[in-house]
């Protein structure tokens with residue numbers, strides 16, 4: 294495969310995602326010799342730019358992430374020489390066919406005639422069931438489902454991919470993975486910055502569409518699925534879609550929404566969401582949401598899956614927390630006083646930052662008395678592995694080039710994900726539900742605690 298030729302077109306080349314993630318990921322793949330020998334990258338966007346200007350723009354965000362080897366700048370130059378630019382409108386057939394001509398010229402020398410075309414699509418995949426179906430239909434007019442690679446970059450994160458390994462390659466977890474032993478599961482996403490200029494995109498979507506309907510729900514599906522027949526992409530996605538289709542319709546009372554407000558701390562004033570110039574002053578778009586979800590199948594009946602996602606909170610991180618049930622008839626109960634929740638086992642998968650997996654277990658505090666405390670069995674990636682963790686986009690772009698579909702979203706998964714959130718999103722918007730405000734840099738609205746408490750859950754704090 295490495296001998297082959299590939300042309301990559303980055304549509305939206307002057308945008309944030311291209312600059313911050315796509316070009317750096319392509320460079321990292323090039324650096325690691327993962328790209329085919331003959332490749333060209335075309336940036337496509339509306340702005341007028343020369344090849345040299347594109348290269349200059351791209352060079353600013355490339356980093357020698359991988360152990361800062363000496364020949365990095367040389368490699369960078371070689372990489373940049375393979376980057377070109379074509380300016381055009383997104384809705385102009387003519388502009389795209391000009392690009393097509395350029396690509397064909399490049400490919401002619403190496404073409405063996407049995408190539409492929411794949412399209413990687415980033416979210417938003419519409420903003421509800423209906424608009425998503427329109428998009429799917431439009432894509433399917435030109436592409437077969439197996440040519441469409443819908444990206445959810447959370448699936449490319451190391452610890453998300455590891456979820457299945459943890460569960461299916463270790464005897465000790467899978468037997469516990471059900472309502473019999475698991476009391477609740479928490480999926481937590483938190484950012485310590487606001488929309489800061491991205492409000493134009495964000496205000497149309499809000500945090501439920503931006504994070505929950507995709508990133509957190511995908512983690513939930515992987516977490517909760519039945520054992521797939523094999524590791525084949527179709528087998529895995531068949532199981533994920535079953536979970537999504539088994540979800541109980543989400544009710545408005547099981548959702549809490551919030552929006553951040555200006556806050557001053559240490560002499561610095563942090564802005565409100567609506568201070569963002571790209572956001573309407575009267576916007577009701579949530580920048581925070583919490584939700585209680587249920588999977589109505591035999592394995593998960595009655596187990597709350599709580600999601601929480603927010604911007605402008607007190608810290609940045611993403612975690613999966615699995616709280617186990619109390620030990621029945623625990624001999625040591627009296628050592629915990631009245632707060633048995635504090636004494637339950639918990640498995641924490643810290644997706645980012647500082648990747649780690651902990652298992653909280655009760656342990657005797659060394660000494661003459663009998664005092665117990667909850668301590669961590671700790672798999673801390675930085676301490677255990679010397680290798681750097683690749684960025685999610687590196688893995689996903691490589692998979693797409695290799696035709697591996699396991700970590701991409703199939704259209705039926707997407708439909709099921711929208712079916713879950715569309716009614717509640719419509720209700721929030723129709724009823725003009727006012728989001729609870731929370732100060733920039735805080736832990737978010739208290740409503741999230743009441744919601745969790747209704748299901749006897751206490752949110753874990755990002756460790």
Ligand code: BG6
Pocket residue numbers: 446484503611
């Ligand atoms: C994107 C969202 O999908 O994920 C952004 O659109 C969010 O709003 C980002 O900031 C978070 O990704 P990561 O990899 O930095 O956690």
